[in-house]
Amino acid sequence: MADERIGRRELLARGAAILGGLALGSRPGPLRGYGPAYRGRVPSPGTGLVPTGVPNPGGGPVPACLERARIRWIVGWTPGGGFDTYSRLAQPFIERSLDVRIAIDNVPGAGGLVGAMAISRARPDGRTLGILNGSGFLWNRNPETGASSDLLSDFTVLARVAARQQLLVAGPETVIGTVHDLVALARRRTVVAGITGPDSSNFASLAAVTDLLGVPTEFVAGYPGSREVVLGLLRGDFDITSLDIETFGSVPDLEGVHPLLQITPERSPDPRLPAVPHLAGPGGLIAGEPELFGDDHARARALAEAIAAYLEFGRLFAGPGDMDPALRDCVERGILAALSEPGFADAARRAGRSIDVVPGVEIRRTIPAAREAVRPIAPVVAAAVRGIR
Amino acid sequence: MTPSILPAAWQGLTLVFSWPNILYPVAGTLAAMVVALMPGLSGAALMALAIPLTFGWDPLHVMLLYGAFLGGATFMGSVTAILLNIPGTAPNAATLIDGYPMARQGLARTALAASATASALGSTFGVIVLIALVPVVIRILPTIAPPEYLLLALWGLLAIGTIVRGSVAKGLAAAGLGLMVSFIGLDLRTAAPRFTLGTLYLQDGFDLVPVFLGIFALAEVLDLSASRRATISGRTRVDELGGSAIDGIAAVFRNSGLFLKSSVIGSVVGMIPGLGGTVAAFIAYGEAARTDRAGTLGTGDIRGVIAPEAANDAKDGGSLLPTLALGIPASAGTAVLLGVMALHGIRPGRELLEEGLPLTFALIWALFLSNWLTSVAGLSVVRPLSRLTVVRTGRLIPPIMILATLGALAFRGRTEDVWVAMLFGVLGYLMKKHDWSRVAFVMALVLGPLFELNLQLTLDLVRLDRIDFWARPSVLALLALIALTTIPTWVRRRPS
Numbered sequence: 001m002a003d004e005r006i007g008r009r010e011l012l013a014r015g016a017a018i019l020g021g022l023a024l025g026s027r028p029g030p031l032r033g034y035g036p037a038y039r040g041r042v043p044s045p046g047t048g049l050v051p052t053g054v055p056n057p058g059g060g061p062v063p064a065c066l067e068r069a070r071i072r073w074i075v076g077w078t079p080g081g082g083f084d085t086y087s088r089l090a091q092p093f094i095e096r097s098l099d100v101r102i103a104i105d106n107v108p109g110a111g112g113l114v115g116a117m118a119i120s121r122a123r124p125d126g127r128t129l130g131i132l133n134g135s136g137f138l139w140n141r142n143p144e145t146g147a148s149s150d151l152l153s154d155f156t157v158l159a160r161v162a163a164r165q166q167l168l169v170a171g172p173e174t175v176i177g178t179v180h181d182l183v184a185l186a187r188r189r190t191v192v193a194g195i196t197g198p199d200s201s202n203f204a205s206l207a208a209v210t211d212l213l214g215v216p217t218e219f220v221a222g223y224p225g226s227r228e229v230v231l232g233l234l235r236g237d238f239d240i241t242s243l244d245i246e247t248f249g250s251v252p253d254l255e256g257v258h259p260l261l262q263i264t265p266e267r268s269p270d271p272r273l274p275a276v277p278h279l280a281g282p283g284g285l286i287a288g289e290p291e292l293f294g295d296d297h298a299r300a301r302a303l304a305e306a307i308a309a310y311l312e313f314g315r316l317f318a319g320p321g322d323m324d325p326a327l328r329d330c331v332e333r334g335i336l337a338a339l340s341e342p343g344f345a346d347a348a349r350r351a352g353r354s355i356d357v358v359p360g361v362e363i364r365r366t367i368p369a370a371r372e373a374v375r376p377i378a379p380v381v382a383a384a385v386r387g388i389r
Numbered sequence: 390m391t392p393s394i395l396p397a398a399w400q401g402l403t404l405v406f407s408w409p410n411i412l413y414p415v416a417g418t419l420a421a422m423v424v425a426l427m428p429g430l431s432g433a434a435l436m437a438l439a440i441p442l443t444f445g446w447d448p449l450h451v452m453l454l455y456g457a458f459l460g461g462a463t464f465m466g467s468v469t470a471i472l473l474n475i476p477g478t479a480p481n482a483a484t485l486i487d488g489y490p491m492a493r494q495g496l497a498r499t500a501l502a503a504s505a506t507a508s509a510l511g512s513t514f515g516v517i518v519l520i521a522l523v524p525v526v527i528r529i530l531p532t533i534a535p536p537e538y539l540l541l542a543l544w545g546l547l548a549i550g551t552i553v554r555g556s557v558a559k560g561l562a563a564a565g566l567g568l569m570v571s572f573i574g575l576d577l578r579t580a581a582p583r584f585t586l587g588t589l590y591l592q593d594g595f596d597l598v599p600v601f602l603g604i605f606a607l608a609e610v611l612d613l614s615a616s617r618r619a620t621i622s623g624r625t626r627v628d629e630l631g632g633s634a635i636d637g638i639a640a641v642f643r644n645s646g647l648f649l650k651s652s653v654i655g656s657v658v659g660m661i662p663g664l665g666g667t668v669a670a671f672i673a674y675g676e677a678a679r680t681d682r683a684g685t686l687g688t689g690d691i692r693g694v695i696a697p698e699a700a701n702d703a704k705d706g707g708s709l710l711p712t713l714a715l716g717i718p719a720s721a722g723t724a725v726l727l728g729v730m731a732l733h734g735i736r737p738g739r740e741l742l743e744e745g746l747p748l749t750f751a752l753i754w755a756l757f758l759s760n761w762l763t764s765v766a767g768l769s770v771v772r773p774l775s776r777l778t779v780v781r782t783g784r785l786i787p788p789i790m791i792l793a794t795l796g797a798l799a800f801r802g803r804t805e806d807v808w809v810a811m812l813f814g815v816l817g818y819l820m821k822k823h824d825w826s827r828v829a830f831v832m833a834l835v836l837g838p839l840f841e842l843n844l845q846l847t848l849d850l851v852r853l854d855r856i857d858f859w860a861r862p863s864v865l866a867l868l869a870l871i872a873l874t875t876i877p878t879w880v881r882r883r884p885s
Contacts, residue, residue, distance in 0.1 A: 079437030080724035085731065088440050106437065107802055110592040114803070117589065192853050199580040220849045222578035222842050227717040228662065234531055237855050347444075350734040389579045 064099065065330035066126050071102045074122075074130030076115020078108045082246065082353070083131045086161050086315055089347050093338035098331065111199055112136065113149075120154040124323040126331050132157075134313030134363070135164055135201050138374045151316075152367050156323040158332045159339060160358040163314035165245040166205050166263040167276070172256025173236030179213065179260050179277065179285065182240065183292065186215040194220045194229050194238035198385045201311070202226070205263050206242035207384035208307045208377050209279070214294050219388050233257060245270060249352050261285065265308035268354075280304040302376050309373035314356075316363065332360045394746065398520060401750025405453060405758060413453035414755040418762045421461025425477050432458055432478070433721035440729055448733045449751055455729055456755025459722050460512060460705055461763050467504045467698060468767065472497055472621070472777045473789050475606040475796070480666035480701045482601040483674045486828050487686060487693025489609075494689050495622040495630045497775040502637025503691050504698045505767040507648060510641060511699035512760035514652035515659065515706025516753055523742060526660055527714045533661055535846035536858055540867040541661070542840035545668065547875050548675025549829045554687055560826045567830040570595060571837025578845045590805045597667060599797040599806040600813045600834065604827055606793035607814025612821060613782045613789075621785065622778035630779065634771045640691045641699075647677055647692055648699050655700030659707025665720040666701045668839065671832050673700030679878045687828060705756055713737050713749055 073091070077083045084106065091102050107115040112133050122128030137151045151157060170176035176185055185191060193210065195203045198221055210217040220238050223229045226247045233241050234257070245268055248259070262268055265281035277285045286293060286304045293300035317335055319328070338344060339357045348355045404410055424435045436458045443451045466477025471488035484504060491500040546564075553560025573584045574594030585591040613621075624630055641648055651673040658669035677696035678686045686693045708719035716737040718724035730737065741749055777785070797810035820827050850856045858864060 078721060078724065079433055079440075080718065080721075080726075080728035084437070085728050088437075088728075089732065091441055092444060104437070105802060106434075108593075109801070109803070110589045113592075114589055192855060197575075197577065197580050199575070218853055220846065220853065220855075222846050222849075224577075224842070225717075227715070231531055231662075231715070231717065232534075235534055237534065237850055238853075347732070351731045352736070353731075385579070389581065 065327055065334075067099045069100050069127055071098075071100050071126070072122075072128045073102045073104045074115045074118050074128065075104060075106050076108060076112035076118075076130070076132075077106065079106050082244070083112070083133070083315060085351060085353060086348075087131050089351060089353065090161065090317070090335075090338060090344060093341050093344045094335055097338040097341075098334035116149060116155075119318060120149060120320055122320045124156070124320040124327075126319060126323065126327050129158070129317065129319045129331070131161075132316045132318050133201070134160065134316040135204075135310050138310060138313055138367075138370055151313075152321075152364065154321045155316075155318040156321055156328050156360070157316050157318045157363045157367075158328070158360040159317045159335045160313070160356070160360075160363050161315050161317055161339060162354055163264075163356050164201060164311040165268055165354060166202060166242050166311060167245055167248055167259050167273075168206070168209055168240060168242055168261040168263060169233065169248070170240050170258040170260055171233040171236055171238070172258075174239045174258075176239060176260065177258050179292065182215060182260060183213055185239070186213075191215050191217050191240060192220060192238040193217050194223060194232045194241045196223050196225060196229060197221055198381075198388055202229075202242040202244070203384070204377060204381050205307055205311060206240075207381050208303055209242070209261065209263060210240075211380045211384075212293050212300055212303050212307075217384075219384060221388050230257075245273075246353060248272075263307060263311065265305075265312070280308045299376070303380070306374045306376040309370045310377055313363070313370060317360075328360075335360075394520065394523070397746035398750050400747040401752075402754050404449060404747065404751045405754040410450065410453055413450050414457035414758050415762065417454040417457025417755070418461040418759040421458050421759065422465045422763055422766065425461065425465035432461070433725050436722060436725040436729070440725075440732065443729065443733070446733070448735055449748060451729060451733050452735075452748060452752040453755045455726050456752040457759035459709075459726065460702075460756040460759030465763055465767065467508070467694075468501065468774060469792070471500045471504060471694070472774060473606065473785070473792070474609040475789065475793055476601045478666070479597045479601060480670040480697065482597075482605060482667070482831060483670035483697035483701075484694055485605055486674065487688070487690050489605075490687075490689030491632075491691070491694065492621055492775075492778050493623065495624050495778065496632035496689070497622065497778045498630065498634055498771050499632030499637040499640065499691065500694050501771045501774060502634035502768055503640045503694050504637070505764040505771075506638045506641040507651075507695045507698040508702045508767075509761050509764035510648065511652050511655060511702035512705055512757060514649075514699070515656050515703035516757045517706075518656040518703070519706035519709060519753060523710065523714070526710050527742070530660060530662075530711055530715060533863070534856065534861075535843040535850060536856065536861060536864050537867060538661070538664075538839060539843035539847050540864060540871065541658070541664070541668075541672070542836045542843060544867070544871050544874070545672045545675055545832065545836045546840060547871065548672070548679055549832050550875075551681075551878050552675060552678045552687065552828050552832065553826050554684065555824050555826075559824060560829050563820065563825045563827070564829040564833040567833025568837045570600075570830075571834045572841065577838070577842045578849075590803070594838070595809060595813075595834075596800070596806070597831075597835065598800045599810040601831065602793045602797050603810035603813030603815075604817035604820075604831065606789060606796075607810055608817025608821055608827075610786055610790050610793070611814060611818040613786055615818075618782055620779050620781055624779050625781075627772075627776055627779055630775055634768055637691070637771075638768075641695055644692055644695055647680070648695055650676060651696040651699040652703040655703030656707040658700070659704030659719060660710045662711045662715075662717045662719045664839070665708075666704050667835050669700040669704040670697035671835050673697050674828075675832065676874070679874055702760055705760065706753070709753065709756070713741055713752075 073087055075084050075087050087104055095102050107118050115130060116132055119128060119130040137149055176182045193206055223232055229241050232238060259273055259276045262276055262278040264278050267278045280286050286301055290297050336359055421432055421435060436455060466481040467484045469475040469477045470481040470485035471492055474485050474489040476482040476485055488500045549564045573591055575582055575592050622630060654673045654676060655669045658664045658672060673696040677692050708723055711717040711719050712723040712727060718727050794807055797806040800806055817827055851858050
């Protein structure tokens with residue numbers, strides 16, 4: 001029995017170490033080294049988000065407002081995906097900080113809209129909360145009704161847990177190793193890009209970036225998920241695609257895939273991306289090599305900022321609109337306290353998930369500016385969608 | 390095969406069967422069995438619900454629990470399918486096509502035992518394939534592209550022609566209707582709405598679970614209500630029932646060729662991301678129908694139970710390959726498994742299949758153990774379960790109605806799913822009454838999106854010169870397979 005225990009321990013140590021098993025702390029995983037749980041972010045001119053203090057950052061008692069209440073936490077996607085993972089990671093910490101019980105309810109449908117509607121239509125008593133794709137609500141319109149939900153009036157944004165960080169990548173079958181190679185290739189032939197569908201945020205950012213670079217692009221759309229897109233890239237179905245950095249980190253054995261550009265307003269500290277330029281913001285490609293983006297520098301800057309603002313809104317924790325301000329502030333403080341706990345940061349790091357928490361009050365304040373900032377993306381994406389159809 | 394596979398497999402086995410580790414797969418199996426008996430609740434839902442429990446757990450225990458969750462749900466879903474025409478999970482819809490008619494003939498025990506045996510042996514086959522083919526398949530898997538998916542879907546769709554009994558025109562019309570229903574929702578390629586009636590609900594199209602609950606279970610409620618049948622089996626005492634558990638077990642061995650063929654189909658389909666158990670079960674059923682010279686499939690033929698059950702369970706082993714090797718989920722359950730692995734710092738990939746192999750095998754053995762536990766438990770209660778078929782229909786109709794309705798509601802918590810189940814209940818009843826093939830309808834519904842999406846992708850890739858369709862060896866091999874399996878059947882069945 002003793003031998004067996006030793007064997008098992010050794011086995012687990014080996015397994016965990018090899019698998020990026022951060023439980024044993026033996027080797028950093030791909031996304032290790034990300035910022036602390038609560039990280040002040042670089043201000044983005046597009047959104048006007050600024051670093052700010054946490055109302056109750058991980059310390060001090062959180063005012064009681066929902067004690068021992070049962071919270072329905074709505075996730076508009078199936079279990080196992082990114083939004084679900086963030087929710088489940090935060091669940092025990094929010095339960096502790098607000099002294100509540102949380103039941104996560106996956107309500108998938110219409111790309112997260114059904115879940116969002118369920119949050120929006122709930123009674124604003126704090127007992128129904130959930131996670132939203134903030135980027136999607138900035139300008140995406142429902143293809144059915146043409147209507148778009150309003151982040152300010154239909155929801156009460158309580159915190160941003162993470163921004164979307166995306167990468168422009170090229171496949172191993174191409175000659176593209178850098179953004180310059182991509183531009184050069186585009187002079188010889190049409191570049192082919194692969195995506196899940198034209199309603200995805202990856203498509204929006206990819207369409208905008210290829211437009212920025214003046215790269216004529218044909219889109220192959222319809223891959224069932226981002227991992228299938230990666231497989232298509234590895235097979236050589238297409239030349240380029242846009243991936244969330246987390247997807248890039250979670251798909252194993254990506255030898256030969258070339259990350260070309262970080263579609264972010266600041267450089268990711270991911271150790272696998274040291275020489276990969278970022279798009280906007282200080283030190284970005286727009287500022288450093290404006291000639292790469294054509295003659296209309298003002299338009300290029302506006303579009304780059306629009307992409308950054310679009311991705312900034314990322315993954316939001318929210319409740320229904322019209323929450324009582326006292327209740328809203330109390331829940332927001334509880335959530336921020338939870339997201340500021342070192343244990344949450346550790347858990348997210350183990351799961352390969354980046355976190356970049358911004359208080360809801362800051363998000364709410366910057367929504368109007370962000371809506372304006374993302375405007376330049378809409379016509380570019382609409383043109384790309386017409387190309388697919 | 391790397392030389393370390395067998396020692397790692399042994400190490401994984403000893404991990405599973407050591408104390409207290411064994412408690413995890415056993416508990417996981419019991420939970421999965423209970424959930425699988427409740428229509429609409431999937432194994433994936435159980436896996437998601439259990440995530441918070443596992444925070445702070447040893448990664449090994451997490452793998453053991455989730456391996457059991459993956460394996461425990463499959464057979465139990467066929468119990469309600471055979472006895473009450475309610476598919477416990479979507480893949481069990483293929484089992485009920487012949488399983489329920491067997492119950493109506495008083496042969497529920499035989500059907501249940503055949504299902505349990507095919508399920509256990511099928512999972513064993515899947516695990517063996519997984520162990521034997523890991524190094525080969527890892528190289529092949531990434532090369533499977535939209536043309537291959539397209540031809541697999543085409544293979545399944547062509548099988549509809551052999552499943553249809555009676556009027557060919559009605560059968561093809563039913564298949565056409567299934568295809569049309571499968572096209573409802575946002576166009577997967579362009580995101581353009583199609584027949585969505587301005588609703589959010591229809592943007593994703595009809596999900597299979599409420600449709601299956603309606604077209605089989607609720608339609609059966611209507612049929613039982615309209616008929617004067619006293620009980621499902623037409624008998625009122627248990628001793629009047631025919632068949633036995635032994636007959637069911639023996640039938641699997643008697644049809645060993647069909648069992649092996651279905652297990653191969655299940656393993657292969659399981660390995661291919663995005664296909665899943667429902668496609669595996671229906672393709673296996675289609676293949677069984679293709680070789681059914683007597684034309685008895687669909688009327689309570691034991692082969693119609695063996696084929697889908699073997700395929701559905703064999704796919705479990707195969708589905709772990711893309712999940713563990715490439716980080717690509719092959720089903721809803723493996724998608725959750727990947728999420729849980731990430732939460733516990735376990736990353737899929739080559740390293741997991743080399744240095745981390747014992748941990749991988751612990752997962753595989755837990756799945757294997759769970760499949761067997763479920764089947765053995767199922768076999769032990771075949772007799773009491775078969776009593777349901779002698780209960781008066783007046784007493785049975787309300788529970789079936791409630792189970793099917795709750796199943797539709799519990800699936801995603803959406804009331805619209807209940808209405809959809811009821812709508813398809815009426816459609817299913819009318820189809821049954823007027824001899825329109827419900828099997829053709831559901832097969833087209835299952836395979837339609839796979840066919841359409843991959844047809845679009847293939848056309849795009851050919852148009853853009855990204856692939857040469859006719860130069861792909863796998864395409865030629867699949868075309869040959871389709872020709873070899875389909876043309877002889879058509880020739881044989883051509884009216885003289």
